[in-house]
Amino acid sequence: MTGAPAIPAAPHRRLDPRMVTFLGVMAAMFLAALDQTIVGTAMPTIARDLGGVNRYTWVITVYLLTSTAVVPVVGKLSEQLGRKRVFLTAIVAFLAGSALCGLAPSMNWLIAFRGLQGIGAGMLTGTAFAVIADLFSPAERGKYTGMVAGVFGIASVIGPLVGGGLTDHAGWRWVFYVNIPIGAAVLAVLARTFPSMRRAGVRPRIDFAGAALIAAGAALLVLGASLEGTNGWGYPPVAISLVGGVALLVVALLHERRTPEAVLPPELFRSSIFSVATAVTFLMGAVMFGAITYIPLFLQYVVGVHATGSGLTMLPLMAGLVVASIAGGQVISRTGRYRIQAVAGMAAVAIGILLTTLLDARSTQAQVTPAMVILGLGLGLSMPVFNVVSQNAVPQRLMSSATSAVQFSRQIGATLGLAVMGSYFNARLTAHGGTAAHITHEQLRLAYSGAIHDVFLVALLGGALTLVISAFLREIPLRTANHPEEVREAAAVAVA
Template sequence: MNSTNTQNNLIKHYKLILSGLIISLLIVAIDSTITTTAMPKIIASLGGLKYYVWPFTIYLTTVIISAMLSGKLTDFYGSKKILIVALMVFIVGSVLCGFSKNMGELILFRALQGLGAGIIVTVPKKIIAEMFPPRQRGKYMGLFGVAGGISTVVGPTLGGFITDFLGWQWIFFVNVPIGIITLSLIIPYLPELGVIVKDKIIDYNGLITFTVALTSFLAALTFSQQSTVAPIYVELLWLVSLIMLAGFIYAEKTAKEPVLPLYLFKNSVFTVSTVSVFLLGAITLAGTVYIPVFLQLVQGMGPQISGLFLTPLMFSMIVTAILSGQIISKTGTYKKLAIVSFATGALGMFLLSTLTPSTTNLELIIYELITGIGAGLAMPIFMIAVQNAVSKRDLGVVTSSSMYFEQLGSVIGLAVLGSIMNTTLNYNLQNSTANMASTLLVTALHNVFIAALIMNLLGFVICFFLKDIYMSNEFNE
């Protein structure tokens, strides 16, 4: 298809294409949260309680790996082909998960699902950069925040509903018709975009060292929270992870087509944005994970009601993500918006750190709205910034790298925040500083939200070093 026909096809069908991209992001976003409420019944059906955490851990591992590789894959074969293959892998993985007969099979098939999911969450953002010049990307990239916001509330609630009325298998089977609808929008209407690299050199050394480093790291994080695993094995995993990380850095320095070109870190916009999305990955979880903990264990709400109480957070995230993208497209700047987003997020986390058993529902709703505004404003900013700061040649790799560091921030952030909560609870119990369960939990939650507040303040400071590069209505070469 020549460039004129490609452009005409985009103009004629861009709404259908955008719908397909948003739906693809939505099913993956919901899939990452829908299993949380279903897992107890899955364990009851398949057994393997000691492997409870592994369907989540292996899924995150393969999501991060495939997200990292997606940039190079789209450079080699084109964004459309890779997205279609990823959707098919995700659909097949979902079917196999639903037919799992034991926990081992479920873990294996969740890994397959994750391979598709990591590409799906990344490639649509590159496609937007291929479809539209920098100045126009914001208003479309902001729409992608809808998927993340909706999944926050809908995922756990939908998971509980489907599990209760249809069976846990259907939390996976439901992906099939939605995935087919997505393919029906992508295959006929999305043209092949971007420059396809003819010299397909795969960085096997980087791929292997990266995979082993990440797997060892996540396994060490998981086992460090389990008293049944001997500390020596955890320490060995940390050591393997560090050695493989060093090997990965060496491999990237010497590779002809590295998975993560280290020269990108010489670009200050890329470096600042990478640190920022890493922090955001951790910060977002503080609200979505620990507000329900407060509602259920301190205020005594049920799981479904506590899930619905996240609606203000979701609503403000969605609205401000769309608004943020519109502002960037209209003004052509993003630095001030990034600073405001972290400042607002810091205020939200400070307010959440003041929660007590007597906090009213209205107060909590206000705190959630402020927190959601901070997170929503930030959603489109840093992807737009890094894509605007590089040439077309590096578009794929900066998109995949940004998603990789955001996912990694979520994983590490979840472990760090969980460790803070557990350490606080254990310390208070051992020293008898509190004699009521709710008081112990409130103290632990205070520390979790204060940690998230510190992350926001760090992001606030870092964003002063973010360069505002002019956003053109023409494509970067």
């Protein structure tokens, strides 16, 4: 009698290294995004503890300055030096900056360490979408890009809440220490799973001059915009910084035309799809952050909601952004179509801003909510589109630079947009009598209502212009596989 045949053991399914890497990248991006908002609620306590109230804003400004400066150059550098090496270095820099910020003995040291933390965060932001492009084909990237966009929305909501809770119950230093255990775990995982996507047999030819010129120009633009927000346009360093920044970027572009391995190749702009994506992203950054800044101001000063309540009422906008960005990314990946989604998203943004212009001194909190929901849905629908289409529209050798350029345009748009809208708001507040002596509370409330309404009108013009430009976005098929040279490179390297 023969025995029963052996039942083969079920094969052991290993986690897809691509998904593990993607989840690690998303976690690192979450920490970088969280740090943009978590510190704000802790700043009054930090200023009382360390002193230096007159340097209060520099803790936030220097982070924005250094993170923005490295974004346009790190994409190309990561292609030449290896994506894994640069991304892991970014995590180490971010964690080192976080630890040093928590140990800072004075405000000056905190500002310096925030600069280091910002460099790490900028390297993460500038590399992450290029990593996604290495892992997934253009047809797949939409859903993963949408998830990362959703992470930014979640971080912007919970950042102030986490920052306030940690400051009240554990001390302000834990606002920085909280990054360390999470970041260390992500670093350990990615060190094992991150594929080494580097050109085999090619010695890097790094454009140090172009990288320095672009980083310095970006830093001066951010510095000028930040100084304008605290000192006004009449402050001489504002004009010096802005003019100097533009001049350096012009010199950088002239230099890049003659450099074989340019950090920001001018030939990128030969693609109409890339040019439209960059322009829309720039304007969207300005409109998005302008609206997000002045809606809470309207709720506090006009409707009369407390500061904590005004932050919570932004949840509908962020919920719409998170849901729409994830769903929109899925739609792009499933259908391969993106033009209609981009235009629909920009139309929703314009409609949402239009609804904010209908608000006045008699408006209630409930009347603000529909505008926020529609605005969030529009931003969420459009956010996954422009990274994917810009990468799809250029050759593989330009993909890293295209990715960094789109991220850079969003950050510069947000920074300059806030400066312009802030200056316009101050002027309109004065025009509406909000800075007059012996003003009553009701007169001040009406002045704020009028000034914020005028800012929303400017944002509406920006939203309408963004919608018009997005209509010129040309649709081409999304590739279902990476470029042949990318496939060969991926096959030639080992998973580290």
